[in-house]
Amino acid sequence: xxxxxxxxxxxxxxxxxxxxxxxxxxxxxxxxxxxxxxxxxxxxxxxxxxxxxxxxxxxxxxxxxxxxxxxxxxxxxxxxxxxxxxxxxxxxxxxxxxxxxxxxxxxxxxxxxxxxxxxxxxxxxxxxxxxxxxxxxxxxxxxxxxxxxxxxxxxxxxxxxxxxxxxxxxxxxxxxxxxxxxxxxxxxxxxxxxxxxxxxxxxxxxxxxxxxxxxxxxxxxxxxxxxxxxxxxxxxxxxxxxxxxxxxxxxxxxxxxxxxxxxxxxxxxxxxxxxxxxxxxxxxxxxxxxxxxxxxxxxxxxxxxxxxxxxxxxxxxxxxxxxxxxxxxxxxxxxxxxxxxxxxxxxxxxxxxxxxxxxxxxxxxxxxxxxxxxxxxxxxxxxxxxxxxxxxxxxxxxxxxxxxxxxxxxxxxxxxxxxxxxxxxxxxxxxxxxxxxxxxxxxxxxxxxxxxxxxxxxxxxxxxxxxxxxxxxxxxxxxxxxxxxxxxxxxxxxxxxxxxxxxxxxxxxxxxxxxxxxxxxxxxxxxxxxxxxxx
Amino acid sequence: xxxxxxxxxxxxxxxxxxxxxxxxxxxxxxxxxxxxxxxxxxxxxxxxxxxxxxxxxxxxxxxxxxxxxxxxxxxxxxxxxxxxxxxxxxxxxxxxxxxxxxxxxxxxxxxxxxxxxxxxxxxxxxxxxxxxxxxxxxxxxxxxxxxxxxxxxxxxxxxxxxxxxxxx
Numbered sequence: 001x002x003x004x005x006x007x008x009x010x011x012x013x014x015x016x017x018x019x020x021x022x023x024x025x026x027x028x029x030x031x032x033x034x035x036x037x038x039x040x041x042x043x044x045x046x047x048x049x050x051x052x053x054x055x056x057x058x059x060x061x062x063x064x065x066x067x068x069x070x071x072x073x074x075x076x077x078x079x080x081x082x083x084x085x086x087x088x089x090x091x092x093x094x095x096x097x098x099x100x101x102x103x104x105x106x107x108x109x110x111x112x113x114x115x116x117x118x119x120x121x122x123x124x125x126x127x128x129x130x131x132x133x134x135x136x137x138x139x140x141x142x143x144x145x146x147x148x149x150x151x152x153x154x155x156x157x158x159x160x161x162x163x164x165x166x167x168x169x170x171x172x173x174x175x176x177x178x179x180x181x182x183x184x185x186x187x188x189x190x191x192x193x194x195x196x197x198x199x200x201x202x203x204x205x206x207x208x209x210x211x212x213x214x215x216x217x218x219x220x221x222x223x224x225x226x227x228x229x230x231x232x233x234x235x236x237x238x239x240x241x242x243x244x245x246x247x248x249x250x251x252x253x254x255x256x257x258x259x260x261x262x263x264x265x266x267x268x269x270x271x272x273x274x275x276x277x278x279x280x281x282x283x284x285x286x287x288x289x290x291x292x293x294x295x296x297x298x299x300x301x302x303x304x305x306x307x308x309x310x311x312x313x314x315x316x317x318x319x320x321x322x323x324x325x326x327x328x329x330x331x332x333x334x335x336x337x338x339x340x341x342x343x344x345x346x347x348x349x350x351x352x353x354x355x356x357x358x359x360x361x362x363x364x365x366x367x368x369x370x371x372x373x374x375x376x377x378x379x380x381x382x383x384x385x386x387x388x389x390x391x392x393x394x395x396x397x398x399x400x401x402x403x404x405x406x407x408x409x410x411x412x413x414x415x416x417x418x419x420x421x422x423x424x425x426x427x428x429x430x431x432x433x434x435x436x437x438x439x440x441x442x443x444x445x446x447x448x449x450x451x452x453x454x455x456x457x458x459x460x461x462x463x464x465x466x467x468x469x470x471x472x473x474x475x476x477x478x479x480x481x482x483x484x485x486x487x488x489x490x491x492x493x494x495x496x497x498x499x500x501x502x503x504x505x506x507x508x509x510x511x512x513x514x515x516x517x518x519x520x521x522x523x524x525x526x527x528x529x530x531x532x533x534x535x
Numbered sequence: 536x537x538x539x540x541x542x543x544x545x546x547x548x549x550x551x552x553x554x555x556x557x558x559x560x561x562x563x564x565x566x567x568x569x570x571x572x573x574x575x576x577x578x579x580x581x582x583x584x585x586x587x588x589x590x591x592x593x594x595x596x597x598x599x600x601x602x603x604x605x606x607x608x609x610x611x612x613x614x615x616x617x618x619x620x621x622x623x624x625x626x627x628x629x630x631x632x633x634x635x636x637x638x639x640x641x642x643x644x645x646x647x648x649x650x651x652x653x654x655x656x657x658x659x660x661x662x663x664x665x666x667x668x669x670x671x672x673x674x675x676x677x678x679x680x681x682x683x684x685x686x687x688x689x690x691x692x693x694x695x696x697x698x699x700x701x702x703x
Contacts (some may be wrong), residue, residue, distance in 0.1 A: 053537070054575045054590055060609050079572040091572075118571040125569045131550050132622060136659065 010108060013038060017103040019069070021046045026104065035084040053107065053125075054081040056094060063096040067103050079110045122342060159217050160480060166210050167479035171501035172409035173203040178505075179416055212341040216325065219348040226267040226352060230376040233271075233296060233303060234259045240272040241294060242280045253286050255279070256293045263376040265301050270349045271373070275305065277342035278369045282309035285367075303375045308368040314361040322359060323347040346371070367473075398422055399516040402442035404433040404459065404467065405477070406451050410500070414446065417505060423511075429460040438466045443516040445469075449478035449489060457492050464493060475513035477502070536579070537587035540610050541698045545617035545635065546628040547596030550650040553680035554617065554687070555591050558690050563681045570595045573607055580694055589694060605639050612697040613644030615689070618665060619652050620658040630668060644696030645673040646689055653679040 007027055013036075014027040015081040018520050021399035028040045035054055050057040059077040066075040073176065084090050096103070122146045179185060181193065187195065218224045241257055248255040264271070275294065282292045290310040297304050314322060321327045326340040350357040350371040361367035398421035405411040416457040418424045425440060427433040437445070444464070449456030456476060463469045476489045479500040486497045496511045498504075542553040552570050555561055559578045574593040579586065594607055608614070614636060619625040627646065647669050649662055665675050676689040 054540075054592070055573055055607075057540075061609065062606065080575060081572070083577070114571070118569065121565075121571055122569040125547050126567065129567070132624070136657075257675040464547050486554070 011111075013107040015044075015049070015105040015107065017105065018043070022410055023049050023105070028308045031105070035086070035088075035090070036086055053092065053094070054082065055092075056105075056320050056524060059096075061095055062381045063105070066096055072098055072100065084117055100246040111252060113275070153219065160485070163210060163214055164459065166206075167222050167500045168407055168410065170203055170207055171479070172407075173199065174207070174501045175417070176409070177203060179413070184416060192489040194294060203501075212345060213461075215345050216341050219345065224270075224352060226270060226351075228265055228353065230263050230265055231268055231271075233264045233305070234372075235261050236266075236268050237275055237294065237296075237305075238273055240276050241279070244276065244283070245282075247283055248292065251283060251286075252288045252290075253283060254291045256291065258295045259294070260298060261297055262296070262303055264373040265376040266353055266373050270353065274346045274349050274371065276306040277346040278371075279416035281342050281369070282307055282311065285309065285311040287311070295323070298375050301375050303475050304372050306368055306370040307344075307501070308366060310366045314359065314366050314367055315363055319359050319361060323357065343369075397436060399512055400440075400443045401425075401446060402427065402433065402437055402444070403441060403446045404430065404451065404456075405446070405447070405448040410448070430454040430462075432467055433459065434462055438468050441468050444473065444512050445472055445474045446512075447494070449476050449480060457489070460493055475508075475511060475515065537585070538590050539587055539612040539694065540590045540592060541697070542608055542611045542614040542636075543591060543593045544614050544619060544629075544632050545596055546622075546625040547603065547620075549596065549617040549619040549625050550584070550648075550680045551593050551596060551615075551617050554615070554648060554678065554686060554689075555593050556651065557680045557683055557686045560656045561683070563683075565681075569593050573587075578690075580691075582691070582694055582698060585698060587694075589690065593606075600637060604633065608636060611640060611643065613646075613693050614640070616645065616647045616669075618647065618649050618660060620649050620655060620660045623659045625701070626660050626665065626668070633669075633672070644693055644699075646693045646696075647675045649675060649679045650680060652677045652680050652684055653681045655665055 002123060007029060011384070012028070013025065013029065013032040015038075016026045020025055023044050025038050025040055025042050025044070028038045032038050033040070038052070043278070046060065050060070055077060063075060066073075075096040077111055079089045079091055079093045081089055091114050093108055093110050093114075095106045095108075097105075097106060116151065170508070177196050179190060180196045181200065215224075237259060241255065246254050260313040279292060279294065286309045287319075292307065292309045295306050295308070297306075318327075323343050323346075325344045327344075347357050350373075352373055354374060355372040357369070357371040359367055359369050401418055401424045403411065403414050403418070403424055403426040405414060405426060406428050411428070415424060417428060425436075425442070427436065430453050433445075447456050447460065450460065454462075456478070463474070474493070475496045475498065476487070476494040477498050477500060478485065486499075489497050495515050498508055498511075501509050502508060543555060545551050547569065548567060552568060552574060553563060555574070555576050556564065559576050564602075570593055572595060575592065576591045577588050578591070579588050581587075590609070592607055602668060613665065614634060616629045617625075618629050647665060649660065649665050651658075662677055669675055674692055676685045676692070678685045678689055
């Protein structure tokens with residue numbers, strides 16, 4: 001193979017450096033002549049060569065130094081791309097060599113190795129750019145998530161605050177309505193009795209709306225706490241169905257219940273709430289003389305509970321959205337009766353317990369709402385579980401009770417309810433209670449957790465520092481009904497917690513007596529405990 | 536004909552090659568083509584009575600400006616610093632590049648392209664941020680190689696700067 005064949009094979013042009021800044025095209029292939037207007041034997045000034053191959057303007061500076069060292073070897077340029085005479089893009093490289101006294105430049109086109117290198121670099125950069133894009137997206141998601149969390153916290157704070165503000169007056173409305181209807185302030189005539197009953201119904205409704213809103217916000221915030229246990233479906237549901245029977249009778253609707261003996265794994269309160277919501281919903285939409293049936297069937301480890309009614313039915317298009325918040329089928333406005341949250345809450349509570357809920361209905365043919373629960377034990381053992389449920393008795397011995405409550409109507413209501421044989425002393429502020437309670441040494445302290453001069457937790461801490469009050473049971477009574485508040489109070493050392501408005505009066509009395517019995521015996525107080533004293 | 540060497544500088548993926556293609560060929564390719572080594576292109580311009588060739592050196596957007604790259608700056612009449620508005624890191628890179636280029640070239644004509652304004656809803660770098668750093672040193676152009684926004688104006692502004700230096 002002669003030297004020309006080698007040059008052809010390598011696709012190289014040879015340009016020799018001459019003294020005086022001239023270059024001569026020593027060996028140039030026809031292809032190079034066409035593409036770069038080089039002619040064999042032609043002499044070019046350095047500036048002309050640099051104009052043809054711009055990269056040489058920087059490379060030749062290094063080449064000058066290399067050649068001046070007169071050492072054998074080769075200096076290679078970086079690969080560059082430029083346009084040829086036909087404006088086609090091409091990739092080139094140059095090598096400077098010293099052959100004896102001859103200084104030559106070899107110009108060549110970059111081949112497949114260049115393409116491979118570029119591909120590798122391309123892949124790396126594509127990957128890096130994608131990674132950077134992902135990082136940016138991730139940062140955006142994080143920012144949005146932080147914003148959402150902040151908004152959620154604000155919403156929770158708002159709900160907690162609203163809950164407190166609404167429950168405090170409701171406590172008085174419900175409590176005094178009870179007192180009036182019981183004739184504690186004197187006998188009422190039938191018209192007065194009716195008016196009081198309207199007040200009570202409206203207040204109950206308002207309370208249930210507040211509870212619904214709070215419930216849903218708890219569930220949506222993932223703060224709903226379940227206490228799932230093995231329980232008798234029949235026993236749990238009869239408790240709630242007994243309450244609903246009254247409402248059904250009032251509306252002249254027949255409520256039929258046919259439940260099998262079976263145990264389910266569920267949260268008792270939440271199960272009752274689901275059925276309460278479904279039956280309440282059926283009661284709203286079933287006409288007089290209608291029928292509501294509550295049935296259940298166990299199958300394959302699941303128990304399916306169904307609430308069927310003879311109401312007007314639900315069109316197909318409304319059957320899915322009916323479980324959404326504030327949706328009422330067939331209603332032109334969002335809300336017609338109730339909060340519009342009952343079915344949404346039921347759905348969330350069923351799903352929280354691992355079940356599913358659905359509706360089957362057609363206009364004019366009534367509706368069947370069904371949900372599933374996990375079955376717990378074989379049939380037949382339900383009786384034992386039901387027998388294990390012990391209801392506390394109400395009433396009993398006299399207790400010395402201290403009440404710390406700043407809201408006058410709430411205080412007045414408690415004073416009216418905690419009548420002899422119980423002995424009550426009440427205080428309007430934390431500081432008054434702190435001053436007097438060590439001397440009084442009550443059996444039980446009822447503590448409102450929002451006092452004007454100090455919060456309940458601070459008062460509790462300071463009471464506990466008094467040796468005589470260290471073991472005195474404290475019952476928190478608070479309108480703070482948001483999830484987590486109860487646990488926070490219990491962790492801080494209260495012995496029991498009741499949320500306002502107080503609806504289970506008997507339970508409060510039972511708790512007072514139970515805790516009073518647990519209190520260690522203390523020396524009798526220096527002064528007597530009058531039957532009712534205002535602090 | 537008079538020639539002016541202009542270097543395109545900036546981190547990889549900021550759109551240096553795309554700006555050159557837009558300026559020279561009036562086209563834009565959505566696909567990213569990484570540059571290996573140096574890409575040299577030319578466009579003849581006329582400003583007033585002066586006709587000249589801009590020789591555009593599109594340098595690979597290496598993570599570090601290596602010695603080889605710095606040697607390519609030799610003889611440049613000006614440079615364009617390119618920043619990707621979507622990537623804050625490319626602004627930091629531009630600051631570093633300017634320091635190094637100043638050491639090699641001294642004061643020469645320069646402009647900054649805050650590129651990819653066609654997707655400025657995704658920007659992490661605002662013109663104000665760029666101007667705060669660079670406005671005292673060079674004109675800042677908000678550009679898009681994709682739509683061609685302000686590309687011609689930017690090259691023209693740089694060319695005028697380089698001609699001004701010639702006449703000084």
